[in-house]
Amino acid sequence: MRANYCGRYVGESAVKRRLPTVEGMAPTPADSAAGTHCPYCALQCGMMLTASDAAPPVEVTPLDFPTNRGGLCRKGWTAAELLDSPDRLTTPLLRSRPSDRTAPFVPVGWDEALDAVATVRALADAARHRGAVILTARGAEQQSKGTDTVSALINLALALGLPGCPRSGFGCVTGQGNGQGGREHGQKSDQLPGYRSIDDPAARAHVAAVWGVDPATLPGRGPSAYELIERLGTPGGPRSLLVHGTNVAVSSPSGRRVARRLAALDQLVVCDVVMSETAALADVVLPVTQWAEEDGTMTNLEGRVIRRRKVVNPPPGVRTELEILAVLADRLGHGDRFPADPDTVFDELRRASAGGTADYAGITWRRVDDEDGVFWPCPSPEHPGTPRLFADGFPTPDGRAVFVAVEHRPVAEDVDDTYPLYLTTGRVLQQYQSGAQTRRVPSLAGSADGPHVEMHPDLAERTGVVEGGTVRVVSRRGDAVGTVRVTTSIRADTVFMPFHWGGLQAVNRVTNPALDPVSRMPEFKVCAVRLEAGGRPADDGSDG
Incomplete structure (x- = not known):
């Protein structure tokens, strides 16, 4: 397995000056600056973006943030180049002949595009002393025995006494900048915000109260991502799919089979910044903002909640995904439950995650700005956050860690004479x-x-x-x-x-x-x- 990490590449544009972190700066269309974080991997390197009417429109300068200390990789240095890419999507697109995905796309207004989405399918239904770290990429997980492999690595970390000790532990460098944050928010079919299980009656009652709904209306445990794709367009399976934040036509295994499942849908809607391979298969394409065009938070590989700040306005005709969800919800009769303001959504996350493993209740945007990020759990505004998990024990009856016995299993598909x-x-x-x-x-x-x-x-x-x-x-x-x-x-x-x-x-x-x-x-x-x-x-x- 191979993986490359960002590291401390400082070559293409040597640091001209070291800028301090900009806190709370309100963005303007031009001549604005804000400290933010790279849009790519889970390191979430700190950078200053400076926007102006001159060329280039956005200048990237690395910050002395704990994960990069003034360095950026080549992707980080060039991150702003995509903001004004000629391939940028700036208007919604519909097929010229509805339900015919061989027909060309035609530009339409937002009302027409959103009406097309809402009327086809109600989407609402659908080494202890010196410090040592065992650090993996995704290869340990992305196997048919990945859970056993990761459990064995955690067993090794426990045997070495690493968790809970300074500069020590076990971790995974994920490829997505907010991969951990999404899971903390409950963006898995078996979870609720705060790393709560969707099967837990107490968790269901808590989150339902935040949302103002009956706990019985919350869905049960759903299928995994690939199993959901396998059911698309099948009897009893989803007939309409809203895709954002992923390019499933390229990123899913057995790709040609995935393309057939997408083609079997009554409707495929894709939110993206460019015409990705999945967007090219869609009925409706909705252009959305990029990382430097919206406000919000991320969680990096340390468990540190950090801020993304808007520095430039998006091209005319582009909307945030929160705005799209809000107007779709309104068309489907639930507009009062889907705010489009990111600060309001974050406040809802604080309340929904309160008392959970990933407790955001004490985290505010101001604290994140002032403290260079806040580590969860942080159950109250007075709580300092938790930079090191398990320092005082483990969440077991006796406070001790539990080893998980695993046995070796072969790969699901081994080599043979035909495929050697x-x-x-x-x-x-x-x-x-x-x-x-x-x-x-x-x-x-x-x-x-x-x-x-x-x-x-x-x-x-x-x-x-x-x-x-x-x-x-x-x-x-x-x-x-x-x-x-x-x-x-x-x-x-x-x-x-x-x-x-x-x-x-x-x-x-x-x-x-x-x-x-x-x-x-x-x-x-x-x-x-x-x-x-x-x-x-x-x-x-x-x-x-």
Whole structure:
């Protein structure tokens, strides 16, 4: 498994000056500045954005924030380039012929687009002393035995006495900047805000009271993300889907099967900043704001709640996702329950998470600004926050940690004579997630790290391919092509391919959707494949 981290890259635009953190600065359309955080990975490096009418319209300067200390990676330095990208979506789009996804998109007004969404389907239904850290990327989790792997790593951390000690513990660097924050807010089908279980009667009663609804009206435990996708357009499954914050056509395993499930929907609505591969399949496309065009909070890999600040206004015709949810709710008869103001929504989160594991009750935007972020749990305004979990024990009857016994299990799909190689997937430093954003940043798109297949020299010789040639990676589900990259840093029985590209270069056409029995995470990180020199992928839509 491969992963690249932001680190302390300071090269392309050496720091001209060290600016202090700007606190509470109200943004204006031009000549404004605000301290904020990078839109990419979970490090959430601190940066100052300065907007002006000159070129460039937004200048990035790194801040001396705890996770980056004045450094930025190449993605961070170029983060503002996407704000005025020529590929930016600025008006809602509808198919010229409703229900025909082969018809071209036509620009429409917001009222027409939102009416189209609301009238088809009611979306509301749908080493202790010196300090040591065991730090992983997502590879440990993205396997059909990921829960066991992570449990074993936590067991190791506990055996070493790391949790609760200074500069020590276990953690995961997620690829998404607010991956942890989303889970704290309850953005999983089995959770409520504050890391509460949706099956817990007391949790249901608390959150229902905040929302002013009967606890019985809250849904029960839902399917995982991939299982939800598998049910799209099936009898008893969802008929309409609102997508935001993801590019499922590229990022989901068994990608061609996912495309067929999306096509089976009565309606697909996508909110995005550019025409992603998923947006291109939609009935309605709604343009939304980017990171530097809206206010809110994030939670980085430390569990530190930090602020995102609006620095520039979005292009005309673009709305925030809170605004879209609010006006859709109004069209569906529930407008009084969906505020569009982010500060009001955060106050609701504080009340909904109060008393939970991830308790935000004592966190305010002012405190986050003044204290360089606040660590949860923070149950009251007087509470200092909790920079170190488990310092005084664990949430068990006797306060001691519990080891979880695990046994080794093989991968869901092992190699055989037909598919004799292992494929693993991962990231490259210059790209982010499905690449829909970073592939449109010229200084990143021009890097050497395009879609490629890494392999050992011995394997390249056996396959009959050379550096810079084209190779086809084939599994039981589909195939993808990439440029050959020969390296001795990989095993001779394994190939690696990054997942930042769509179309015929999308490696998730190949990956295995086998799920972990507990987390329901697909096995992105290993499957059986074979290599074929040259050629184009088959695109007949057939897979397993």
